[in-house]
Amino acid sequence: MKKYSVLFLILWAGILSFGQQTYLQCGSLLDVASGKLQNEKTLVISDNRIVAVENGFTQGSGQDQVIDLRALTVLPGLIDMHVHIEGQSSPDRYIKQFTANPADVAFEAAVYAERTLMAGFTTVRDLGGSGVNIALRKAIGRGLTPGPRIFTAGKAIATTGGHADPTNGRSYDLMGDPGPKEGVVNSPEDGRKAVRQRYKEGADVIKITATGGVLSVAKNGQNPQFTIEEIKAITQTAKDYGMLSAAHAHGDEGMQRAIKGGINTIEHGTMMSEETMELMKQYGVYMVPTISAGKEAARNAEIPGYFPEVVAKKAKEIGPLIQDTFSRAYKKGVPIAFGTDAGVFPHGENAGEFVYMVEAGMPVEAAIRAATVTNAKLLGMGDSLGQLKSGFLADIIAVEGNPLDDAGLLAKVAFVMKDGKVYKN
Template sequence: MSRVLFTGGQVFDGTGSDRAAGDVVVEDGRIVDVGTGLDGDVSVDCTGLTVLPGFFDCHVHVVMSGVDLLRQLQLPFSYQFYEAARNLRRTLEQGITTVRDAGGADLGIQRAVADGLIPGPRMQISVNVISQTGGHGDDWMPSGQCAGPWIPHPGRPDAIADGPDDMRRVARTLLRAGAQVLKVCTTGGVLSPGDDPRHSQFTPEELQVLVAEARMQGRHVMAHAQGAEGIKNAVRAGIRSIEHGIFLDDEAIELMLEHRTWLVPTLVAPLAVIRAVKAGASLPAEMVRKAEEVAEVHAESVRRAVEAGVRIAMGTDSGVGPHGENLEELPLMQACGLSPAQVLAATTSSSAELLGHGDELGRLAPGYRADLVLVSGDAFDLAALPGGIQQVWRDGVRVIPSTVD
């Protein structure tokens, strides 16, 4: 197979080190060398460009395309799968070559990407969101009807659980359906009409059962966790990552440091809800009020976590907001105290470590899979980064612009 030489540009290796002039050589889908003065059979001119590892988004919902409840009620059931194909393509165009779907995508969507039926980033899926009755993932509405993105179907089993035995059954059902990570709501949330983001959901005993079931199958658990007590319950139970982390307190941060728990902030999510409503989306007033209340305290919580040294990985909650605008999260992370290099490391090597891919993705180093993003301009100008993406390669194949476009 031809050796492809990416030459003449700057290289950001994903570790958080500064950029440096260098070449990258790819063969048979893997990086075989990084350095200067290298050679290859085919050259890609990277003059004026920075070569980075493929980006990650550790919190997406590819079957969601906004938060307009009235629109969701009017769409045919199968429409979500066609929208998912579009959403995956838009995500790939952002340089994101790996995602963790935090609820909604089933095994069929993941396999369609893996088999090349539709273009998109490789996927780690949770299938559905585990919720207690009346919890954040329970789509029951005051009308008595269920409306939302987690409605069960044959590939997306019901994930409402009450009590340790029910939690065990739901965990095993989702794992059987193909989940590579289990997603649980340990607090209320913004986009659920009957709960409060600060209130806890599930008991410590229920969460311990969930983590035990996941570990027996070599899996991890991620937690939608916004209130401090629900965050602490999740961390003590051994859950690997806290999603959102809106109301962190000092004890929660200390526990996360002690347990080396990851934080996936999704800072753009409440902002996306507010924008959607201003653009005409139909949402209950209670959801809008909660989004407005959490936006500012969210950023402050993340700032404190960053200052303390909590491990950060990039995630957006895209699906709540538009797919294809994922990189808007990066300057928001910078505003919370991370340097541009740290933000990009959180979007590459740190996210790879969180998802269990740290030994083969997220860095430009020999032996790693050849996911590359070629960016013009200053790659550390995070606000301008999306407009500078020129090429995206996944496993040594150029996927953006596609060779079949």
């Protein structure tokens, strides 16, 4: 008889816990779609979703959890559309390509992922690494390590000698001849195979390096590096496989080829002309400005020995230009998504981008909308991420004060919930 009594208690406890909800009592709640604050609201969380937004401070029944955020401003978890979660800029970055094992990269990446989450970025788009980023996405999804929800490109796709060719700067005997499997293409056929290889490996998105880049060990940081036929083959194949496509691009000609070739987002866009801005609007292509990375690269280029000489020269020339280009593009009406290129600067400092965007003339509420509603839509998650609404995933952060008055407050996140689980309070 005692055995059945214990079983009954276990079952009863399970029924009670199954119905438990969490009540977040919010002093102010930011409606990111309208850019307006709403006072004294309560978010009701069940499992990993918001099930109600109630007026006033409510608390449910005795078994429900209540979290007091009445002194804070609550907003959706932020989304960064351009990070490199596997690594972080340092003077020994180039040497580590030869000394770090995949396990070393993985342990560092887990640390960077947690820092990103604790900074209030509950979702990121990782735009290129070694493939460890795919394993990290899986580990976070399984609850093995804390981190943001990751949409990753796996290995970025380049041309031979182009930005993201993994053998740039090596001695001749170590260069070899990487191909589509390694993310290096030289024809439309190669491009299709490279996309299918990324899909096979588990990537979510496709990233190409449409022009030269700053941090690669190659002399040109802006020349076009793909033909338009190659880009079309890549973007069409990506579309066939349901994958968003992004193009790293500093130079104007490479941007125009990428836009006409069907790319979804232009990353950096440093030397974007007025003509290209009009093309962006015409084709509905989004600019992901990454101002933070440009500024950090320019600062580090002034430190003797921080970069190889060929990299430092490009960083000094290109880095300082991005903020001004963003300003002109935004005022011209170019669609803007929020992305930082974290990894070029320290992970966890992503919110500094908001300050730079506001300095360049974008209202803070528009910058926050870019990092929530806009990015969620681009990721195909517009009906479940980026807003605090019933039915949406419970990705929620809170800050002290009013971020609409001071964008810098977004760098001081006091509360983080992702998928209904509290990570910082």
